[in-house]
Amino acid sequence: MPTITIKLPPKIDHDNTAELVAALAPGRAHSGEVRVDLYEVTSYQPHAICMLAAQLDYWIENGVSVEFRQKEGSEISKYLGKIGLLNNQYHTQEKVIDWSKNRDYVPLELIENNSRPESVADALAGSAAEKAGSNDEVRQLIRYAIFEFLMNVKQHSRAAGFIMSQYYPKTGLYHIGVADYGIGIRQSFLESSSPFLKGMENSDDSDWLDSAIRPKFSSKTHLRNANGSRSDNHGVGLSITRAFTRECLGRFQLISQYGLLDHDFVSAMNEEKDVPVKSTMMPQSYNGVACSITFNPTLFGNTTYQQLRRDVLNQLGLGGSESDLGLFGS
């Protein structure tokens, strides 16, 4: 089998996610040896690190030999080693350092079927909130978003996923990224014979992304559990998380196969326009789903998490009635 080299771009942020997808694409169906060239890599945002980790994990799980080319002693090599991305399993010479011993580094967490989401969410939310000195209201929002992401991966992904959160002191922004390597959104609807397929027979990946952020839109809402009970899934997590991001003037990005949805609420506000109504199609496909949110916790101001949630749910038509609150205790 020939060896192929995947040369990674120097920097991946929300503006050039498609460049990472294009760089990884030649290795998607490769079964020989893969050489990942990190030589020019300087900075990757959490969603990009998760996408890279999901791809690496898929290769390793499928017996593909992965080797890294990197600058000896470079900051990025140290960083990727510390977050556990480059470990001995991935055939690197980099010595692994336990990230938990150095609080300057944020964890990259693996999500598997047997992962206990409470532990992962608490670790990530606590780490990010502590670094930013955030109050409990912000911590609750971070934990909520992380948990919804975690459950999405557990419920929809066939393979393992990765999640990461990071606070950037210079910009004051939280980033939470998640990615899996799997069948993507469109295929999951096809495989579950979802009623939502009706009318979307000719839809492409970008159309499916635009629909995926609608409340109650999920590939599993029509399914029954083994014991005959209603599905666990009501299809609201993604739409609520996106709406929180909008309220906190952040950025929401969703990637599945060729589709790329990018809602930058800060730019939209600065330019006095709305976020794009339509997602776009990338030249290359990412095998799986990735999602990223960023938000500025200072924009919380005096708003409580409870009030923010009420506003968001009412906007989406998912809010409860005030008159029902008395049913749940005085």
Added chain:
Amino acid sequence: MSTNLEVHLRSRFDTSFLGDGSEGNRYCTTVVAPVLEEGGIVTFDFEGIEGMTDSFANAAFANLFEKHRGLIGTRLNFKGCSPLIKDFLASALAMARSRETE
């Protein structure tokens, strides 16, 4: 003879944040619903619960409310709820109602 069940959620799920809807749905379906169906009384105690996801609220409670909404306040009771938790339960109830019209 009917059984009464009190569920201290903090102890039952070993967390202050209820997030795993699959676990919540499984518990409500296999443990809680049978008690209600046999004429028993169920009380959910939210003491020590700081928050939850909407996925959990819907998977556990909207599904339960859809079948047993008429029992809320009589044989399906809630205590120790913070204002935030009440909001989650109210939106789960709204979800259950919306499904009746679908």
